[in-house]
Amino acid sequence: MIKARLRFIKLGEMQYIGHLDLMRYFQKLFRRSGLDISYSKGFNPHQIMSFASPLGVGLTSIGEYMDITLESIGEYTENEWIEIINSHSNGLVLITAFIIMPENIKPSMSLLSAASYMIDTSDSDAAADIEKFFNENDSIIYIKETKKSSKEIDLKKGIPVLASDYDTFSHMLSEIAVNDSEYEKQYIDTGKKGCIYMLCKAGSVLNIKPDMLFEVYQKEIDYQIMRLDMYSGEGRYVSMSVK
Amino acid sequence: MDRKPALERNILMSVEKPARYIGNEINMVKKNPEDVDIRFCMCFPDVYEIGMSHLGIQILYDMFNRRSDTYCERVYSPWKDLDEIMRKENIPLFALESQQPVKDFDFLGITLQYEMCYTNVLQILDLSHIPVFSKDRGNDDPVVIGGGPCSYNPEPLADFFDIFYIGEGETVYDKLLDLYKDMRKKDYDRHEFLRKxxxxxxxxxxxxxTVEYDDEGLISSFKPVYDELPHKIRKQVATDLGRYYSVKPLVPYIKVTQDRAVLEIMRGCIRGCRFCQAGMIYRPLRERNADYLKSLAKEMLSSTGYEEISLSSLSSSDCSCLREMVYYLIDEFMDKKVNISLPSLRIDAFSLDVMSKVQDIRKSSLTFAPEAGSQRMRDVINKGLTQENILNGAMDAFKSGWNRVKLYFMLGLPTETYDDIEAIAKLAESIAEEYYSIPKEERNGKVSIVVSTSLFVPKPFTPFQWVSMNEANEFTDKKGFLMSKIKEQLNQKSIKYNCHDSEVSVLEGVFARGDRRCGSVLYSAYKKGCIFDSWSEFFDAEKWDEAFEENGIDPLFYTARERSTDEILPWDFIDIGVTKEFLIREYEKSKNAVVTPNCREKCSGCGASSYLKGGCRF
Known part of the structure; x- marks a missing residue:
């Protein structure tokens, strides 16, 4: 049994494919690729596969992670597998890292502590205004409604880094995290105006989503969110692409 | 080619299942529309999940796209939510592949699988901004072609289609496309093209x-307007089933009805059930060769990554290579975690053995389709299944561990009496009693029997094409009666009863055997907002009643009236190989409850063998 963590991108119209359908997509993709993936036991065996954090419909991403279990790696290297799998995919979902993990590694889902995002508003003034709104307030209270009660969340505590410029963001992030800006730069136009970049705390205790900030900000703007990466670790965040 | 969704992000985000509209599925064919001579849009006029489950389109999609001069794309009915947005914002309907408007295509081919999709056909044309009536289309509009089982009586749709392709698509489409390409090179004239x-x-x-009617409203003449045109249209039959098949079927992102690789093992059926249109129009029987099927299975599974493969045919148990194929699939693919699904199998020792290998007995149910409750009624419809067959099959299944049974019947069959209907309840009870005759310690809990009835709709090209169909209130009475009889049974708690909607079936009956005059009703109903009529949440009987009324058309003329065998039927101009004489013989035999042996037992001279050199081989 081999445990592997895959990083993948989900771009373009694949944003309209929900999480369950994406799982079904991967199951068929791995079968087409001939990957020797492990199956659960029982009458309806399914591939052993779990995701760090399901991506919502309408979001794209260049930093998704999934854990799989393999019976064997076969005759190819990890990089060769990336090529094989991608040649059987649709060009919009592509594997960008194939990392063999120690067998006792915890699921990515339970390691997740933060995720970074790029929010494209296509409007420089709006982006600058949001950045100002974020920086000038000591606390930004988002009220999370649940069926029974409502809970106040301070987004200033949940969003450790926010900037409207990629290089600034990447630099600020590198002071508290091990990030991979070289990878990100392959996929995003870092000079694009009107974008907001942020690192949000994630996981089962506190799960911050970029929409929360826009909800408190309250001005009607259209935006497209792309997830850039996911991190594990407390205090110092480490990109999940780091073995 | 720059491929962007035709719909803006805010629209895609506001509709249910946006994946219905984005295309780009695995195995989608990519061509540059500018590099081809012919753009063909293939349409299944129902929602994506239904349309994507249709095997015929996959075969034709592959066949058309093998031509380098043709790009075949697809379109399905936009669901109601998007339909409303497209109308409001005046967005033309687009094909999934290029995301470009359907109205810019050369052909729009619409498959007609059931009558209740007819209003959706008008929706497709309307949303595409193609004139709904054939007569209003010009040289720049696509040529609209209909095909599929409902085109065996195309008359209710005559005003909306330019061409109907009668029969299997594998034969003359090349001729049609070649003709079109040739005529497009010169001064193209739509009328001249259609005439050729x-x-x-x-x-x-x-x-x-042209059609003429007599004083009673019956057809008095049906003839071509030009001398060179045939009086009879000959159904097309693919005699070589080894030529076309898609080994790279499209794999949808979202779960569709038929979410698996489908292997069509044969076409046609030897049974000759008298209510069954498919059993007649797909004659003669043709089987695919086992070696070819095996290679198809292998290629399809590797090109799609599907975890399930299904064998498809009208009656798989009658396929001579069934055993070989089933054991091959089990041996070759079971340990590769491929599920094998086997619909339309007769319950016998072989099928029980196979099913116990490929499915979880505790979770699956067995299906029987006796179609009628009494032996007399089964003889009338020529369903060669006896009470003994059913009870023995059920008993064998129970002993193998099954405890769930589904039973399919029809109500409203010709000559049906209330005794025949009561026999349905009694048959279900007998099956329950079989189960409880097994000692308690060997049983697997309670038995569950589900009785489903559909309502019999007489179809063209069947021995019952002349009979009177029940009216909605008769159906309702019969359903109520059956329900009360089920409640009287000793084991009624183990028997569940499901039934179809009467009004939808009556409407289906009108369009199944309707003529050209029914087109006006269809158009009015569509204009009133009827679409997705096969979806009970959208079916609006009142609007349909108004549409009949406004057009002065009595639905009972088409459904309840018993027709004389010398009447000119709206579909008589089609020659399906099976002769009218044979259908009349079968009709007469049905009145006396006389059964006809199946094709393997004895040839009954239906006429379909004329398609095969040297006739049918059994």
């Missing part, structure tokens, strides 16, 4: 035929 197309065997151009 109408001389290709199997193609029916309704605008080139």
């Amino acid at each position: 197309a109408a001389t290709i065997e199997g193609l029916y151009v309704p605008s080139l035929y």
Whole structure:
């Protein structure tokens, strides 16, 4: 049994494919690729596969992670597998890292502590205004409604880094995290105006989503969110692409 | 080619299942529309999940795209939510592949699988901004072609289609496309093209035929307007089933109805059930070769990554290579975690053995389709299944561990009496009693029997094409009666009863055997907002009643009236190989509850063997 963590991108119209359908997509993709993936036991065996954090419909991403279990790696290297799998995919979902993990590694889902995002508003003034709104307030209270009660969340505590410029963001992030800006730069136009970049705390205790900030900000703007990466670790965040 | 979704992000985000509209599925064919001579849009006029489950389109999609001069794309009915947005924002309907408007295509081919999709056909044309009536289309509009089982009586749709392709698509489409390409090179004239197309065997151009009616409203004459056109349209039959099959079927992102690789093992059926249109129009029987099927299975599974493969045919148990194929699939693919699904199998020792290997007995149910409750009624419909067959099959299944049974019946069959209906309840009870005759310690809990009834709709080209169909209130009474009889049974708690909606079936009956005059009703109903009529949440009986009323058309003329065998039927101009004489013989035999042996037992001379050199081989 081999445990592997895959990083993948989900771009373009694949944003309209929900999480369950994406799982079904991967199951068929791995079968087409001939990957020797492990199956659960029982009458309806399914591939052993779990995701760090399901991506919502309408979001794209260049930093998704999934854990799989393999019976064997076969005759190819990890990089060769990336090529094989991608040649059987649709060009919009592509594997960008194939990392063999120690067998006792915890699921990515339970390691997740933060995720970074790029929010494209296509409007420089709006982006600058949001950045100002974020920086000038000591606390930004988002009220999370649940069926029974409502809970106040301070987004200033949940969003450790926010900037409207990629290089600034990447630099600020590198002071508290091990990030991979070289990878990100392959996929995003870092000079694009009107974008907001942020690192949000994630996981089962506190799960911050970029929409929360826009909800408190309250001005009607259209935006497209792309997830850039996911991190594990407390205090110092480490990109999940780091073995 | 720059491929962007035709719909803006805010629209895609506001509709249910946006994946229905984005295309780009695995195995989607990519061509540059500018590099081809012919753009063909293939349409299944129902929602994506239904349309994507249709095997015929996959075969034709592959066949058309093998031509380097043709790009075949697809379109399905936008669901109601998007339909409303497209109308409001005036967005033309687009094909999934290029995301470009359907109205810019050369052909729009619409498959007609059931009558209740007819309003969706009008929706497709309307949303595409293609004139709904054939007569209003110009040289720049696509040629609209209909095909599929409902085109065996295309008359209710005659005003809306330019051409109907009668029969299997594998034969003369090349001729049609070649003709079109040739005529497009010169001064193309739509009318001239249709006139030439109408001389290709199997193609029916309704605008080139005129119908006259007598005082009683019966057809008095049906003839072509030009001398060179045939009086009879000959159904097309693919005699070589080894030529076309898609080994790279499209794999949808979202879960669709038929979410698996489908292997069509044979076409046609030897049974000759008298209510069954498929059993007649797909004659003669043709089987695919086992070696070919095995290679198809292998290629399809590796090109799609599907975890399930299904064998498809009208009656798989009658396929001579069934055993070989089933054991091959089990041996070759079971340990590769491929599920094998086997619909339409007769319950016998072999099928029980196989099913116990490929499915979880505790979770699956067995299906029987006796179609009628009494032996007399089963003889009338020529369903060669006895009470003994059913009870023995059920008992064998129970002993193998099954405890769930589904039973399919029809109500409203010709000559049906209330005794025949009561026999349905009694048959279900007998099956329950079989189960409880097994000692308690060997049983697997309670038995569950589900009785489903559909309502019999007489179809063209069957021995019952002349009979009177029940009216909605008769159906309702019969359903109520059956329910009360089930409640009287000793084991009624183990028997559940499901039934179809009466009004939808009556409407289906009108369009199944309707003539050209029914087109006006269809158009009115569509204009009133009827679409997705096969979806009970959208079916609006009142609007349909108004549409009949406004057009002065009595639905009972088409459904309840018993027709004389010398009446000119709206579909008589089609020659399906099976002769009218044979259908009349079968009709007469049904009145006396006399059964006809199946094709393997004895040839009954139906006429379909004329398609095969040297006739049928059994």
